[in-house]
Amino acid sequence: MTQSTESTPSATAPQMHTYTAGTLVYEVNLSVPREKAEDYIDWLRGFTKEQVKRIPGFLSTMVFRQPKPYGLHWLSEEGNAKTYITVHYVIESQAHLEEYLKRDQPAVAAAEQDRFEFLVTSRRTLSVVC
Template sequence: MSSSPVIHSYSPGTLIYEVNLSVPKENEQEYLVWLRDFTKEQVHNIPGFVSSMVFYQPKPYGLHWLSEEGNDKVYLTAHYVIASQADLDAYLAENQAKVASAEQDRFEFLVTSRRTLSVVC
């Protein structure tokens, strides 16, 4: 008997911190192994980080900063559910630069963008 997939739903006001990544295809598997552990570690270690999920995404067409990458990249998106705006503000002020530089030091090839989403309905 197969189990049903877990359905994730968020209530209005849920805060999502999104990180979009561009990774060379030849580094995909190494990066995914690292990213799985890294996102779990962030949730465990950073106050207010509640959960995380990682997604594949198709190449984001129409974004100028990706127009010259051709088809040699894999695009990933990490979502972190954050408990409150205060927790996100503290992370951005105290941890984000350190986290980003550690990732950049290890994986020099990343193109990263970040944004915050808030569930409306």
């Protein structure tokens, strides 16, 4: 008997989203002290997956570690003391995003701030053009 070399996706594997024209991305950028970054990233992995399960219209998420953002004066002065993280949430529609921002986002931000007092956060919305 031969074994198949095809792999099947795990039930626990993160859902990946294909970015096509019109895909709506809610982006959150974070700055955390380098010495606390690994603990924060470990927490963030579970947190972002839970957000996708819990919040209507959230389809998928990806967490990125980014290099020091040169050219952004207010961040570049931090030297190498910080780790920069970007989270992308793919959102089903503008209406879902607006409902999240109105209903859930203030509590999510407060919870992060209470647990991780040191966050510097910016948010923006992106829409794929092509």
